[in-house]
Amino acid sequence: MSLLKVTGLGKRFGGLIAVRDLSFSLDPGEILGLIGPNGSGKSTTMGLVMGVIPPDTGSVRLGGTDMTGWAPHRVAKHGVSLMFQHSRPLRRHSVLENIELALLPDSLWNFVPHPRVARRAREIAERVGLEEFVERWPETLPYAHLRRLELAKAIARDPQVLLIDEPFAGLTMAEMREFSALISSLRDERRAVLLVDHNVKGVRALVDRVLAMHVGSKIAEGTPDQVMSDPTVRSVYLGGSLDGGPETADRGAVAGPPLLQVESLRVHYDRAQALDGVDLEVREGELVSVVGLNGAGKTTLFNAVSGFVAHEGFIRWRGESLDGATPGAVARAGIVQCPESRELFGDMTVAENLEMGGYHLSREDYARQHATVLALFPILAERQRQTARTLSGGEQQMLAIGRALMTRPRLLILDEPSMGLAPLVMEHISTAIEALRAEGVTVLLGEQNVSFALRHSDRVYLLEQGRIAWQGAPGAFAEATGERYL
Amino acid sequence: MTLLLQVLVDGFVIGALYGLGAAGFTIIFGVSGVLNLAHGGVMVVAAMVAWMVAGGILHASLLTGVVCGVAAGMVTAYATYYLVVRPAQRSRRIPDEEREIFILTATLLLGIVIQEGIAYLFTSNPVTVPPLVSGVVHVFGVRTPTNELLIGVISWVVLGLLWLFVNRTRQGKAVLAASINPHGLAMLGFELPQIHRLVWGLYGLLGGVAGVLLATFEGASSGLVGGLTASAFIIVVLGGLGSVPGSLVAAYVIGFMETVTAYLISPAIRTLPGMVLLLLILYVRPQGLLGRR
């Protein structure tokens, strides 16, 4: 009999169905990978299992006990541990004390520390390779060791089931291998592990089975190889075939002088490495895409260019350094981002959203730009008086692109414009991008949907784990990287 | 019947005044995420300066007094922002997870500094700014000081101007956009510090007008600082943090409840029903009466 059994799980947030009729089971000593792009519902699923989010439908059972609707601390006590992606240890306590915390019973009469607790905490520290660091404060640890501390806390509860959220985010290759070995050793202790990650690639060597999700539903389940060759999974991750398509004509001739030059760009979040020495160039009139799975660092790259995150390395805009420029100044200099999260002004109308985009233009330029945007997205003209939050997903995406275009950018950064869109709407966006290209607007496109990106690009960069793994013409992508992309 | 009408007229004026005070408080929260517990201080400083200039000390014209009072409200608002809120927001010594309670505590302390400063300079006795107009009018047969009605009207005119500013001017729309999504605005080439400067000025203006009007109506004293902060806090929470229309509705709910209590039971406990209502609502609906969150 399986240890953890999830049946018909469903959760709705307002109009959004986050998880729909999801069932899976987990045996002792088994590692199941739960994968899916951003917004596919995998985090919600974890929250539902842990009891952080109450489910609308379905049940969660552990070893025959129905835990549906239990508070998280009850679920935890029953044998489920959660290892968070972001560690938040107690800052004024040693590593050892942080592990001891996880060993304490949930009782109010905890006044004298039990000697067994300290001994056990040391054993666990040793088990995860932190024995040298037990007396240190968490903030002095390297990032990879903080992840180990989180794992130590999860193990300390002696759980039957471990939920692990993006275990490898921010780790170097070597650190990933070591951490993989640690997780793998849980199998020998007959613990069941649910590993949540963006893609199969990172977890392939580690998992027994993979369950792939997309917009809240299960789309495939099986061995890593089965899932990776599943046509639905491939279309979700790649968007379709990897041939560039008929539009991939050589447009090298249109490229003007370099606009944006990025050299050995590094970005850290806390101590986690998000970008590790990225070089990239965009020339005037080009459409350059950066493809990569979620978590590869695309959004971080764009935010560094836009001045939102601190970085090391060089970012030059038309030959001049952008160091110290505020996000507003970067945008006014001509680099404007249409982010993945869209960041619309939900309670304002479509017209007002566009007006904010064209705020810094002269009256004549504004009128001209406004006409261009409405010609590109005629639907926005019809929706002028509607508030942004009442638009459909596709219309919101058009508004976000339109609003960014209203600034009359010299370089438009489009981050995941195709994400979560129905095929028909995606065609609309496609057409719009081609129209922009024809007009000679310079575009930097970030996409996880490779097929979509290849169709439109002059040049392609493949970003993996914060590094540029390949660059070249779209037509060469399939041959060069094809099968190892997923 | 007369009593009912009396309550209606008084409630209209009080509600409008409370709405004016709370509107600024809630805008500040929307744009910069700050609950300013020195809010009462802004209002009382404005009232005291208006009184000092127009009434008690300098004997200048009433108009000069009102203008100086409102300006003093703005200065206080800027002082709150640049001397207390921003240092607390930027301090590296304050851990992120504790920043919110640090800002709450710091503005609370600033409120005390203002209260004690006023008490020291002007004693804690209440002062009254001369009414803007004298005389009495009859509204539905209720004898009402003209000044009281004028206060209600001015409050609504100012709120109307605020509405026009936010919905009809470019700068105002930028403020609205900032209160919805500051990140999105920065991506379009706006400098958020400029927006904050504008918003805190606007806040000082609204608080200043409310404070001066209050002083011509019920008088003002240093002791009011805490109570005014508490009532604004209660109103914006009832109305849903960050929502101006919600705050206006809540201001009227509180205004009428206080007036009814004052007339029917005792002026000493006028604030009690509103506070009990707040507790009940927070326990049932933690996001407030009209709040989305």
Add this chain to the structure above:
Amino acid sequence: MKRERLMQWLRSPRLWVAALALVAMVLLPLWVSEYVLGVLTIAYYFGVFAMSWDLLFGYAGEVNFGPTFLIGIGAYVSGMLNIYTSVPMVLCIAAGAVAAVIAGVLLALPALRLRGAYFGLVTLVSVLILQTVIVLFASYTGGEIGFSVPSILSIDSGVNYYYALAFMVVSGMVLLAVARSPMGLILQATGQDPLGAQALGFNVTKHKLAAFCLSALFSGLAGALTIFYLGSVSVNTVVDLAVTVQIIIAAVLGGRRTIVGGALGAIFLIVAAEYLRPIGELSNLVVAAFALIVLLFIPDGFLGLFPRREARS
């Protein structure tokens, strides 16, 4: 191992500073005037207010703008029992403490579901409601002015001083023991990362409620003892928001998340107010402004200037 820890503990300069301070406080009545003893007696009770507050603020991560709700309930319940019944004073004090705990639970049970500012607002409102209720039932409570209680702890200022000192030391030791115990560790986890604490199997509400009860117990006790020391109870001494602000100032000045800092801050505050007496009304302003500066520039307070142990790297 144990022996090593003991030796380490004995070598800690903090222990010796604390011991010396304690000896000095015990011997103080030999030198100073009755007036000074009176000031310190109040300061010690105040220290307990601030230490109780720090358990919630520093450890459970809850900003309680209503410590005087708990203190006031303790004071008024014990005072009114004393004046309207013939219950012995000791039982009145105990009843006051119990009443503070019960009132605290009734307030906190629903309020602990709220986060940050909302919790602050509810506790703030609780004080205002208590104040209004006291005024509303002025014929029983004496309204704003309050009333005198028939019983008194002692008429001897030295005895009163030792009562207060002993009470502060015992309360401080209990609160400190709790804060440093495994329970304190859990409390900090629930305060800093509620979700993380739940995922480790801790019932966050239960632990926060326990902290609130403990804080209420000592607040109520201190409130009751204060009025039997002063011989009277009034809104201004145990309920008013100004008292709340003083408590917050004391705890912040001394250093949050230290417990002892609360007592240190309270003594500093009360003694400073005496020194500032010549400047009259301005003294409150100076104290509040000073606290504001400390909050912004040394957010860890006086004790934060001497870290408990060096960051090991």
